[in-house]
Amino acid sequence: MTWSHVSRYLIRAEWAPLAGITLFSIVALSLIAPAFLTEYNLFVMLRILSVTSVFALAQMVVIAVGQMNLAVGAIGGLVAILFGGMMEVYGVPVPLAMLIGAAVGILTGWLNGAIIAYSGINGFVVTLAMLSVYTGLNYGITESIPFYNMPQVLLDTYDGKIGPVPNILVIPLVAAALVGLFLFRTRAGRYILATGGNPSAAALSGISIRRSVILAHTVSGALAGFAGMVAVARLGTAEPTIGVDWLLPSFAAPVIGGAILSGGRVSVIGTMVAVVLIVLLENGLLLARTDPYYVQFFLGVLILAAVMFNRWRAVSAEKVTAARENAS
Amino acid sequence: MTASALLVEKATKIFPGVKALANVDLELKSGEIHALLGENGAGKSTLIKIVTGVYRPDEGSVSVMGSSVDFSSPRDAFAAGIGVVHQERNLIPRYSVAENIMIEQLPTKWRLIDRGEMNRQAKHWLGALDLNIDPDVPVNRLSVAQMQLVEIARALSQQSRILLLDEPTASITENEIKVLFDLLRRLKGDGVAILFVSHKLEEVFELCDRVTILRDGRNACAGVPIEDLDKQRVVAHMVGREDALGDIGERHASIGKVMFELKGVSTAAGHQDIDLKVHKGEVVGLYGLVGAGRSELAKAVIGAERVTGGEVFVSGERATVRNVQDALRRWRIGYVSEDRKQEGLILLHSVAKNTAITVWHRLGKFLNLFSDRQERDAIISFVQKLDVRTPSLEQDVANLSGGNQQKVSVAKWLAAEAEILIVDEPTVGIDIRTKGYLHRLVWDLAEQGAAIVLITSDLAEMVLLADRVVVMRDFRIIGNLQNTYNYEQMSRRIMGCIHEADVVVGRADGAPALKGA
Structure with a gap:
């Protein structure tokens, strides 16, 4: 791979315009707001990123199979309070608590997928119901009272650094790499994408749709649960409200990143760049002393703009192809 | 008739990858029944x-009653006085017969739908077709034949x-056909201009005044009395046999042992006693008419x-x-689906992924x-062997022409090393050159040792390619004919088979047909 290969790849990539906008925002913000490039501010953003990126990937995997997971936040919240509760109430060591938390994430995701695959009920409805089920369990267990005493080792590891590099930089990078490998480089991942792209064609090619759907939801549950645990480490408390505000960004990031909601096409890099853009947007508005209540408004505008841009690109690409056919 | x-x-009209229509003319006069003919995919x-x-249309013009029109939606055409019965079902399953018939012009009273009036009007149009069904019944309770008649009633009501x-x-x-034809003749007498599309030539000769034939998106003839x-001349126009089903070389058949056999098979779809x-x-x-259960058998x-x-x-x-x-x-x-867009391919995925899906x-070894x-x-040799024309393996198949898409959907089964291949309507919507290529391919695959089941509604294609023709009707096998490669003779024998079954089996428009409902 020479430099020209790399640059051509970068320019042709679907997420290239998005990355351009993101870079532009970074440059603009650092020029306008002196506080932006400070180590403190960058670290604050990274902390947000460590959670958002993981639950965005959780949603993305389900979008890949052509469905939606409305319960990402609910799974994240349930795993978060179980994780925190185990450590505070029973003194379970961090690694074991993480394993159990992961198992709960996997189980809840699997349950979503199994109900959808075996009942044939629309995934939207099932995950909507499960959103309520998991949230209800969460509130039942906690009675809305957070677990405050998290082990110091968890918080220290989360905020620690190896040399100049913060530990939590690893989270989005590794999560994205693993999800990318899984979706694009393994059979099971390809089956998920094929199922999302055209379920009938996938089925007639020997792919089990049921298995793909269940697997996508299971992976999604695992990621959502992990995001919940990262959120506990970030906040230093296991709050029952973790996850309640995840739904919008969890869809926004994959969609801005170029995913097609009907399934079959998602972009890991696009999603990650979009997460950065969303975090920048929030941070920029904060630095500009905008009323934080308006963040949602601007996020909505960003989603619309990105989707319209993608649509415009798809249509003009189609026109180019048609014109070429015409000429030939 | 002026x-x-x-x-x-x-x-x-151009779609990405295919020119569906090129400079097509069609003229419909008041008080005539005009046949529009052509093979599947002719446009x-x-x-x-x-x-x-x-x-x-990308180019060209449409005019109605002498004035030029530019429709931007089906509503415009409706407003201009054009009624249509589409080939696909266009009924709303849970709505009643009357609601479906009157949907464009629901009678109202105090701005609310007047159900009594609606049913009364619907009944009138059903009556015109000699159809005695309750207008209050939801259409998903009807047989396929009844649904078709309801669609016709809707067009009439307009x-x-x-x-x-x-x-x-x-x-x-x-x-029902007889009743319909009588009605169409009556409408013609009233000065209505009728366009009649059918695959059944007997009907065309019985009913129509003039004929326009399309072949590969062009006029093979326009408005011929x-x-x-x-x-014979109609078929020649439709298939353009001199160039279309021309030279695909010789068949070097070497038929071996029985590779695949069905003995007395019945299926949940409704097949009975299938021996093959x-x-x-x-x-x-x-071979069989639409609804004979061929694709369903393949799927079983x-x-x-x-x-x-x-x-x-x-x-x-066993x-x-x-x-x-x-x-x-x-x-x-392996099964090459008749519907490559819905069942064969993943349009937004690349050529490579679509071909490799079966392999x-x-x-992958470590962690898959x-x-x-x-x-x-794993797949490039198959893509090359089938001569798939694509700028790269990374191209999305949506951007390929129909013929090349079809090659991709065959390539994936070759890659999978299928030894028994069911090929369902392989040349629908495919241009003539690629058609010849795919025809040759079917033979090549057989000559290389595959056992092939070819499903096609194109009788000429069937007679050209098959060694043996098995005829199906109503989810049963009713004939097994050695191919003589003589079109006239074979078509007569095959149609004879189907017609004979008419007498023997009787008019079974019941059970299997309801499957579609």
Whole structure:
């Protein structure tokens, strides 16, 4: 791979315009707001990123199979309070608590997928119901009272650094790499994408749709649960409200990143760049002393703009192809 | 018979990858019944969609009653007095018969729907078709034939001066056809311009005044009086046999042992007592009219539908095909779907991914991980062998022409090393050159030792390619004919088979037909 290969790849990539906008925002913000490039501010953003990126990937995997997971936040919240509760109430060591938390994430995701695959009920409805089920369990267990005493080792590891590099930089990078490998480089991942792209064609090619759907939801549950645990480490408390505000960004990031909601096409890099853009947007508005209540408004505008841009690109690409056919 | 009720001039329509219509003319006069003929994929439906405002022509013009029109939606066409019965079902299943018939013009009282009046009007139009069904019944309770008649009633209720009927007789019986024809003649007498699309030439000669024939998106002829044509000439126009089904070389058949056999198989889809043998190296054609159960049988064979009785043998071994994966990996049975966009391909995925979908399970060692390069290496020889014209393997198949898409959907089964291949309508919507290529390919595959079941509704294609023709009707096999490669003779024998079954089986428009409901 020479430099020209790399640059051509970068320019042709679907997420290239998005990355351009993101870079532009970074440059603009650092020029306008002196506080932006400070180590403190960058670290604050990274902390947000460590959670958002993981639950965005959780949603993305389900979008890949052509469905939606409305319960990402609910799974994240349930795993978060179980994780925190185990450590505070029973003194379970961090690694074991993480394993159990992961198992709960996997189980809840699997349950979503199994109900959808075996009942044939629309995934939207099932995950909507499960959103309520998991949230209800969460509130039942906690009675809305957070677990405050998290082990110091968890918080220290989360905020620690190896040399100049913060530990939590690893989270989005590794999560994205693993999800990318899984979706694009393994059979099971390809089956998920094929199922999302055209379920009938996938089925007639020997792919089990049921298995793909269940697997996508299971992976999604695992990621959502992990995001919940990262959120506990970030906040230093296991709050029952973790996850309640995840739904919008969890869809926004994959969609801005170029995913097609009907399934079959998602972009890991696009999603990650979009997460950065969303975090920048929030941070920029904060630095500009905008009323934080308006963040949602601007996020909505960003989603619309990105989707319209993608649509415009798809249509003009189609026109180019048609014109070429015409000429030939 | 003077003014043109509908005039289409030089209509051209291009879709990504295919020129569906090129400079097509069509003239419909008031008080005539005009036949529009052509093979599958010749552009009939595209032309109808242009006239009814579903598509806009890229070039050319449409005028109604002498004034030029530019429809941007089906509502515009409706407003201009064009009524249509589309080939696909366009009924709303849970709505009542009356609601479906009157949906464009619901009678109201105090701004609320007047159900009594609606039912009364609907009943009137049902009566015109001699159809005695309760207008209050939801249409999903009707038989396929009844649904078709309800669609016709809806078109009638609009009292259009121009009426387009796309295959209106595809699923209705002789008696109903007779009633329909009498009615159409009456409408013609009233000065309505009627366009009649059908595959059944007998009907065309019985009913129509003039004929326009399309072939590969062009006029093979336009507005020729029926008296100047006979069946042979019509077929020649439709298939352009001199160039279309011309030279695809010689068939070097070497037929081996029985590779695939069905004994007394019945299925959940409704098949009964199916006996079928396919030998190594043989091309067995499966012919039947729409709804005869051919594709459904194919799906049962590959495990996508349930086999409820009888025995299946692959290479002499008793085979239980549990699911499609089992069919593919264990028994090496592949199915090239008739509907490549809905069932064959994943349009927004690349050529490489679409071809490799059947071999992913063989790729990758450690943790099942594999690279794009491994995937490419596994399939590139098949893509080349089939001469798929694509700028690169990374191109999305949506951007390929129909013929090349079809090659991709065949390539994936070659990559899967299928030894028994069911090819369902392989040349629908494909240009003539690629058609010849695909025809040759079917033979090549057989000559290389595959056992092939060819399903096609194109009789000429069937007679050209098959070694043996098995005829199906109403989910049963009713004939097994050695191919003589003589079109006239074979078509007569095959049609004779189907017609004979008419008498023997009787008019079974009941059980199997309801499957579609």
